[in-house]
Amino acid sequence: MKLSAIALAFSAALACAACSQDKNGAASAPAASATTNKIDVASSVSAAESLPVDADTAAKGPYLFDLLQRPDFSAAFAKLSGASDLPDWTRQGGTSAPAQHVVVSGKSMLVASGCKPHDCPGERIVLLYDEKTHDLWGVFAKRTGEAPVDVGDTRNDQLSWLGGPDEGVKVLLKRKLYSPE
Numbered sequence: 001m002k003l004s005a006i007a008l009a010f011s012a013a014l015a016c017a018a019c020s021q022d023k024n025g026a027a028s029a030p031a032a033s034a035t036t037n038k039i040d041v042a043s044s045v046s047a048a049e050s051l052p053v054d055a056d057t058a059a060k061g062p063y064l065f066d067l068l069q070r071p072d073f074s075a076a077f078a079k080l081s082g083a084s085d086l087p088d089w090t091r092q093g094g095t096s097a098p099a100q101h102v103v104v105s106g107k108s109m110l111v112a113s114g115c116k117p118h119d120c121p122g123e124r125i126v127l128l129y130d131e132k133t134h135d136l137w138g139v140f141a142k143r144t145g146e147a148p149v150d151v152g153d154t155r156n157d158q159l160s161w162l163g164g165p166d167e168g169v170k171v172l173l174k175r176k177l178y179s180p181e
Contacts, residue, residue, distance in 0.1 A: 008027055060098040062112075063126070064093035064094065068092065072134055073129060076097055076136040077091075080137075080165055082140070082160055086160075087116065087123060094114035095120060096113060104123075108131070109129060110128070110131060121143055125138060125140045126173050126176045126177045135163075137161075142159050158178050
């Protein structure tokens with residue numbers, strides 16, 4: 001009788017753990033607050049580089065996979081210059097975290113990121129999307145050498161800019177690429 005009670009408790013614990021995971025298998029986190037990051041990339045590149053990004057206050061949005069299912073986002077992604085050269089996993093969203101709502105030059109936008117399943121250090125993508133104008137910019141990073149010691153090590157990455165971002169947007173995308181949270 002004691003063994004069946006232990007088995008029942010173990011089964012319940014497994015069921016609770018399974019229910020608390022998202023569709024990508026990651027444990028669910030408590031909901032973030034609804035405030036938005038404010039990033040003014042129009043002022044200057046050096047000013048944009050010094051702005052802090054507070055992940056705890058970022059409003060969380062949909063996953064890259066979910067965005068790619070939306071007709072507006074998928075159409076913008078299909079038209080994105082450079083997207084046709086990207087690996088197939090980028091069209092499905094890969095492994096990702098929730099997108100973040102940010103304010104760029106007074107406009108509310110989404111920053112979404114993903115990486116190659118089972119090889120996040122090897123291939124990564126970050127996209128900035130304006131939901132009102134459907135403009136989309138991004139950066140794709142491919143590791144060309146040995147793995148870096150830390151996330152911010154850019155020496156062995158080949159960067160491909162997507163959609164012709166200006167210098168301020170490049171700073172934002174690069175910061176999200178190398179300092180995801």
